[in-house]
Amino acid sequence: MKLLYFAWLRHHVGAGEETRTPPAGVATVAELLDWLAGQSEGHAGALADRERVRVAVNQEYAGPEDTVAPDDEVALFPPVTGG
Protein backbone atom coordinates (compact mmCIF):
# COMPACT_ATOMS: atom_id res chain seq x y z
CA MET A 1 0.00 0.00 0.00
CA LYS A 2 1.33 3.40 -0.98
CA LEU A 3 1.05 5.88 1.88
CA LEU A 4 1.45 9.63 1.48
CA TYR A 5 1.82 12.21 4.25
CA PHE A 6 1.46 15.95 3.91
CA ALA A 7 2.14 19.08 5.98
CA TRP A 8 2.80 18.40 9.69
CA LEU A 9 1.91 14.73 9.39
CA ARG A 10 4.90 14.39 7.05
CA HIS A 11 7.14 16.00 9.67
CA HIS A 12 5.96 13.56 12.33
CA VAL A 13 6.41 10.49 10.15
CA GLY A 14 9.71 11.75 8.77
CA ALA A 15 8.86 10.93 5.15
CA GLY A 16 6.36 12.09 2.57
CA GLU A 17 5.83 8.65 1.12
CA GLU A 18 6.30 5.03 2.09
CA THR A 19 5.10 1.61 1.06
CA ARG A 20 3.74 -0.70 3.73
CA THR A 21 1.87 -3.97 3.82
CA PRO A 22 -0.85 -3.89 6.47
CA PRO A 23 -1.96 -7.24 7.93
CA ALA A 24 -5.01 -8.99 6.50
CA GLY A 25 -7.31 -7.68 9.22
CA VAL A 26 -6.91 -4.08 8.07
CA ALA A 27 -9.87 -3.44 5.76
CA THR A 28 -11.07 0.08 6.58
CA VAL A 29 -9.58 3.53 6.95
CA ALA A 30 -10.13 3.43 10.72
CA GLU A 31 -8.38 0.07 11.00
CA LEU A 32 -5.52 1.33 8.87
CA LEU A 33 -5.01 4.38 11.10
CA ASP A 34 -5.11 2.21 14.22
CA TRP A 35 -2.50 -0.10 12.76
CA LEU A 36 -0.31 2.71 11.43
CA ALA A 37 -0.29 4.49 14.79
CA GLY A 38 1.52 1.46 16.22
CA GLN A 39 4.26 1.42 13.59
CA SER A 40 6.55 4.08 15.08
CA GLU A 41 6.62 7.01 17.47
CA GLY A 42 6.41 9.32 14.49
CA HIS A 43 3.30 7.62 13.17
CA ALA A 44 1.77 7.70 16.64
CA GLY A 45 2.47 11.43 16.88
CA ALA A 46 1.00 12.12 13.47
CA LEU A 47 -2.19 10.21 14.34
CA ALA A 48 -2.54 11.26 17.97
CA ASP A 49 -5.49 13.54 17.25
CA ARG A 50 -7.71 11.87 14.65
CA GLU A 51 -9.98 14.91 14.54
CA ARG A 52 -7.15 16.73 12.80
CA VAL A 53 -6.45 14.02 10.23
CA ARG A 54 -8.08 13.81 6.82
CA VAL A 55 -7.77 10.76 4.60
CA ALA A 56 -7.94 10.31 0.85
CA VAL A 57 -8.05 6.87 -0.77
CA ASN A 58 -6.94 6.94 -4.40
CA GLN A 59 -7.27 10.75 -4.32
CA GLU A 60 -10.87 10.77 -3.07
CA TYR A 61 -11.81 11.90 0.46
CA ALA A 62 -12.62 8.88 2.61
CA GLY A 63 -14.28 8.35 5.98
CA PRO A 64 -13.37 5.92 8.79
CA GLU A 65 -15.66 3.17 7.47
CA ASP A 66 -14.48 3.33 3.86
CA THR A 67 -12.47 0.34 2.70
CA VAL A 68 -8.79 0.19 1.82
CA ALA A 69 -7.08 -2.41 -0.36
CA PRO A 70 -3.42 -3.44 -0.75
CA ASP A 71 -2.96 -1.59 -4.06
CA ASP A 72 -4.55 1.66 -2.88
CA GLU A 73 -2.85 5.02 -2.58
CA VAL A 74 -3.79 6.38 0.84
CA ALA A 75 -2.95 9.97 1.77
CA LEU A 76 -3.06 11.39 5.30
CA PHE A 77 -3.10 15.12 5.88
CA PRO A 78 -4.47 17.94 8.05
CA PRO A 79 -7.56 19.96 7.13
CA VAL A 80 -6.68 21.93 4.03
CA THR A 81 -5.67 25.60 4.15
CA GLY A 82 -5.30 26.76 0.55
CA GLY A 83 -6.85 29.71 -1.19
Place this chain on the structure above:
Amino acid sequence: MIRVQAEPFQPGAEIDAVTGGNPRIGGVCSFIGLVREMNDGAGVGAMTLEHYPGMTEKMLARTEQRAWERWPLEASRIVHRVGRMAPTEPIVLVVTASAHRHAAFEACEFLIDWLKTQAPFWKREETPDGPRWVDARRGDDEAAARWLHAPSSARGA
Protein backbone atom coordinates in the same frame (compact mmCIF):
# COMPACT_ATOMS: atom_id res chain seq x y z
CA MET B 1 -9.73 25.89 -16.79
CA ILE B 2 -7.60 25.22 -13.74
CA ARG B 3 -3.86 25.55 -13.24
CA VAL B 4 -1.45 24.87 -10.38
CA GLN B 5 1.94 26.52 -10.74
CA ALA B 6 4.96 27.81 -8.82
CA GLU B 7 5.39 30.96 -10.91
CA PRO B 8 3.62 34.22 -10.07
CA PHE B 9 0.76 35.16 -12.37
CA GLN B 10 -0.52 38.44 -13.76
CA PRO B 11 -4.19 38.80 -12.78
CA GLY B 12 -4.97 41.25 -15.56
CA ALA B 13 -3.53 39.03 -18.25
CA GLU B 14 -5.37 36.02 -16.86
CA ILE B 15 -8.70 37.86 -16.85
CA ASP B 16 -8.15 39.07 -20.41
CA ALA B 17 -7.41 35.51 -21.49
CA VAL B 18 -10.57 34.18 -19.84
CA THR B 19 -12.94 36.70 -21.34
CA GLY B 20 -11.27 37.66 -24.59
CA GLY B 21 -13.35 37.44 -27.73
CA ASN B 22 -16.57 36.10 -26.22
CA PRO B 23 -19.38 38.57 -27.04
CA ARG B 24 -21.88 36.67 -24.87
CA ILE B 25 -20.04 37.75 -21.72
CA GLY B 26 -21.62 40.73 -19.99
CA GLY B 27 -20.11 40.44 -16.53
CA VAL B 28 -16.76 39.28 -15.14
CA CYS B 29 -15.93 38.70 -11.50
CA SER B 30 -12.52 37.92 -10.04
CA PHE B 31 -11.04 37.13 -6.65
CA ILE B 32 -7.32 37.40 -5.98
CA GLY B 33 -5.86 36.06 -2.75
CA LEU B 34 -2.55 37.63 -1.64
CA VAL B 35 0.06 36.74 0.94
CA ARG B 36 -0.63 38.94 3.98
CA GLU B 37 2.19 40.25 6.17
CA MET B 38 0.25 39.51 9.38
CA ASN B 39 -1.69 36.40 10.34
CA ASP B 40 -3.03 35.38 13.75
CA GLY B 41 -0.98 38.06 15.48
CA ALA B 42 2.40 37.22 13.99
CA GLY B 43 4.43 38.76 11.21
CA VAL B 44 4.72 36.56 8.14
CA GLY B 45 8.03 36.91 6.30
CA ALA B 46 7.13 34.36 3.66
CA MET B 47 4.79 31.47 3.09
CA THR B 48 5.16 28.07 1.47
CA LEU B 49 2.21 26.30 -0.12
CA GLU B 50 2.34 22.52 -0.23
CA HIS B 51 -0.09 20.45 -2.30
CA TYR B 52 -1.01 16.91 -3.25
CA PRO B 53 -0.14 16.65 -6.95
CA GLY B 54 -2.92 14.90 -8.80
CA MET B 55 -5.63 15.17 -6.19
CA THR B 56 -5.30 18.95 -6.03
CA GLU B 57 -5.93 19.34 -9.76
CA LYS B 58 -8.77 16.84 -9.60
CA MET B 59 -10.50 18.71 -6.78
CA LEU B 60 -10.06 22.08 -8.48
CA ALA B 61 -11.49 20.73 -11.74
CA ARG B 62 -14.43 19.16 -9.90
CA THR B 63 -15.11 22.42 -8.05
CA GLU B 64 -15.11 24.31 -11.33
CA GLN B 65 -17.45 21.71 -12.84
CA ARG B 66 -19.90 22.17 -9.98
CA ALA B 67 -19.99 25.90 -10.61
CA TRP B 68 -20.78 25.30 -14.28
CA GLU B 69 -23.62 22.98 -13.33
CA ARG B 70 -25.09 25.58 -11.02
CA TRP B 71 -24.66 28.91 -12.81
CA PRO B 72 -24.92 29.89 -16.48
CA LEU B 73 -21.23 30.62 -16.97
CA GLU B 74 -19.48 31.56 -20.18
CA ALA B 75 -15.92 31.16 -18.89
CA SER B 76 -13.98 30.49 -15.71
CA ARG B 77 -10.44 30.05 -14.49
CA ILE B 78 -8.74 29.00 -11.27
CA VAL B 79 -4.99 29.57 -10.88
CA HIS B 80 -3.36 28.49 -7.62
CA ARG B 81 0.30 28.79 -6.76
CA VAL B 82 2.50 26.41 -4.79
CA GLY B 83 5.96 26.84 -3.31
CA ARG B 84 7.43 29.82 -1.48
CA MET B 85 6.02 33.32 -1.82
CA ALA B 86 6.40 36.67 -0.10
CA PRO B 87 3.83 39.17 1.25
CA THR B 88 1.95 41.05 -1.49
CA GLU B 89 2.43 38.19 -3.95
CA PRO B 90 -0.69 36.55 -5.37
CA ILE B 91 -1.57 33.04 -4.15
CA VAL B 92 -4.81 32.30 -5.96
CA LEU B 93 -6.98 33.73 -8.71
CA VAL B 94 -10.59 32.87 -9.48
CA VAL B 95 -12.31 34.38 -12.52
CA THR B 96 -15.89 33.83 -13.61
CA ALA B 97 -17.71 35.31 -16.57
CA SER B 98 -21.37 35.20 -17.47
CA ALA B 99 -23.99 37.08 -19.44
CA HIS B 100 -25.06 38.89 -16.27
CA ARG B 101 -23.42 39.89 -13.03
CA HIS B 102 -25.28 37.76 -10.48
CA ALA B 103 -24.05 34.45 -11.85
CA ALA B 104 -20.49 35.77 -12.09
CA PHE B 105 -20.52 37.10 -8.49
CA GLU B 106 -22.04 33.99 -6.97
CA ALA B 107 -19.96 31.50 -8.90
CA CYS B 108 -16.76 33.38 -8.02
CA GLU B 109 -17.60 33.36 -4.33
CA PHE B 110 -18.59 29.71 -4.45
CA LEU B 111 -15.34 28.72 -6.17
CA ILE B 112 -13.07 30.36 -3.62
CA ASP B 113 -15.16 29.19 -0.64
CA TRP B 114 -15.29 25.64 -1.95
CA LEU B 115 -11.68 25.31 -2.97
CA LYS B 116 -10.51 26.54 0.44
CA THR B 117 -12.13 23.54 2.11
CA GLN B 118 -11.78 20.91 -0.64
CA ALA B 119 -8.53 21.37 -2.53
CA PRO B 120 -5.53 19.79 -0.77
CA PHE B 121 -3.20 22.72 -0.18
CA TRP B 122 -1.43 23.55 3.08
CA LYS B 123 0.13 26.84 4.10
CA ARG B 124 3.29 27.10 6.17
CA GLU B 125 4.23 30.54 7.40
CA GLU B 126 7.66 31.83 8.32
CA THR B 127 7.30 33.96 11.45
CA PRO B 128 9.81 35.52 13.89
CA ASP B 129 9.15 32.53 16.18
CA GLY B 130 9.92 30.05 13.43
CA PRO B 131 7.83 28.27 10.82
CA ARG B 132 4.28 27.17 11.59
CA TRP B 133 1.57 25.30 9.71
CA VAL B 134 -1.59 27.35 9.34
CA ASP B 135 -4.64 25.83 11.04
CA ALA B 136 -7.90 25.49 9.14
CA ARG B 137 -10.52 28.05 10.14
CA ARG B 138 -13.99 27.11 11.23
CA GLY B 139 -15.25 30.15 9.35
CA ASP B 140 -14.01 28.63 6.09
CA ASP B 141 -16.05 25.48 6.69
CA GLU B 142 -19.11 27.59 7.41
CA ALA B 143 -18.55 29.70 4.30
CA ALA B 144 -18.39 26.55 2.16
CA ALA B 145 -21.32 24.87 3.89
CA ARG B 146 -23.74 27.67 3.08
CA TRP B 147 -23.43 26.72 -0.61
CA LEU B 148 -24.75 23.24 0.12
CA HIS B 149 -28.34 24.35 0.59
CA ALA B 150 -28.58 27.89 -0.71
CA PRO B 151 -30.60 27.90 -3.91
CA SER B 152 -28.97 29.69 -6.78
CA SER B 153 -30.42 33.16 -7.13
CA ALA B 154 -28.63 33.80 -10.40
CA ARG B 155 -30.95 35.68 -12.69
CA GLY B 156 -30.72 38.26 -15.37
CA ALA B 157 -28.99 41.41 -14.18
